[in-house]
Amino acid sequence: MIRIRFTSVDFARVRFAPRPAPLAELNAALMTMCRPDGELLFGRWRQRVLRSLPLAVGPLRDLVPAERAPHFIDVFSDTLREGLDTVRASRPELVRSEIERVYATHASPAPLWIRDLHRGDAAAWHVLRRAQHAAFETVVRPVWTLVQDLHHAEFTRHALAVAEHGIGAALAGLVPGTRLHEDVWEVEGPERDIVLDGRGVLLLPTFHWTGHPLVSDLPDHPVVVTFPAGPGLPLVPTGPGDADDALSGVLGRTRVDILLRLADEHTTSELARRLGVSNATISAHTTALRGAGLITTVRAGRAVLHRRTAMGSLLVRRRTGTPTGNG
Numbered sequence: 001m002i003r004i005r006f007t008s009v010d011f012a013r014v015r016f017a018p019r020p021a022p023l024a025e026l027n028a029a030l031m032t033m034c035r036p037d038g039e040l041l042f043g044r045w046r047q048r049v050l051r052s053l054p055l056a057v058g059p060l061r062d063l064v065p066a067e068r069a070p071h072f073i074d075v076f077s078d079t080l081r082e083g084l085d086t087v088r089a090s091r092p093e094l095v096r097s098e099i100e101r102v103y104a105t106h107a108s109p110a111p112l113w114i115r116d117l118h119r120g121d122a123a124a125w126h127v128l129r130r131a132q133h134a135a136f137e138t139v140v141r142p143v144w145t146l147v148q149d150l151h152h153a154e155f156t157r158h159a160l161a162v163a164e165h166g167i168g169a170a171l172a173g174l175v176p177g178t179r180l181h182e183d184v185w186e187v188e189g190p191e192r193d194i195v196l197d198g199r200g201v202l203l204l205p206t207f208h209w210t211g212h213p214l215v216s217d218l219p220d221h222p223v224v225v226t227f228p229a230g231p232g233l234p235l236v237p238t239g240p241g242d243a244d245d246a247l248s249g250v251l252g253r254t255r256v257d258i259l260l261r262l263a264d265e266h267t268t269s270e271l272a273r274r275l276g277v278s279n280a281t282i283s284a285h286t287t288a289l290r291g292a293g294l295i296t297t298v299r300a301g302r303a304v305l306h307r308r309t310a311m312g313s314l315l316v317r318r319r320t321g322t323p324t325g326n327g
Helices: 008-012 022-034 039-052 059-063 080-088 092-103 112-118 122-165 167-172 243-251 253-261 268-275 279-291 310-320
Strands: 002-005 014-016 179-181 184-187 192-195 201-206 214-216 223-228 295-300 303-308
Touching (some): 008 014, 022 039, 022 080, 022 201, 022 223, 039 122, 059 112, 092 112, 122 201, 167 179, 253 310, 268 303
Parallel strands (some): 014 201
Antiparallel strands (some): 002 184, 214 223
């Protein structure tokens, strides 16, 4: 659990980011791409992204050798250029200490360009800027308009929560698992204790991350809490009428059809008959959907009954506009 300790001044300095942060969204997307879990929901997206990444992105793997990113790439500027410039303006002592930290337990030595970055070489900084820019253009740019729209909706939701219930209730209800006990805000995550001491908090939703909130605590800066606020699926560019295709591109057409049917209970045989496929095919798909928490399965005598979970219904509503019932 992360415990963030407020003063009265800090409660007055809680801000919600007015616009999404391009590099923060990129970092969240790359973290999701490298996670070993969530294969059903994110597997196809990961494969597609990995195939599309240009060679210029490769140095980012050197910068994060063991799933521990250096803190100097945690920047929250609301334009890409400003974000890249902020990374470049990082204090040399921070860059050196963070490179040393992420490589401290790594078996292999740092590549030459990382060692050049450690000593402040201009060419190495150019390599990093080009890698971040290429990664953003490939991974995030195609869905950036959607990210902006989702951020605006989340900003509005938060503003209404604060207006109706106050900042304390808004913090406590930000994401599941957060609690506010007097002046201590508890956020799900690795054990940490953070004292704000007047620095305040910046709340930043991300739409490429589904894990626990990510907390950035840099000296002399507001603490930034990046929290998952998306639909729980990879974002894909869509046009009018393409939302259903977007969900199909993630789960597959047959699995989407199964989810649509399972607003009401169906047996394996009923699903097979309605969708025109074999019982074995339905069993394979329901096993995958059940493993992802999208359906439940119970045995009733010799029959097996499947039904959509709340998470499965949420995905269907958010990505296809389909009501929870079959109609």
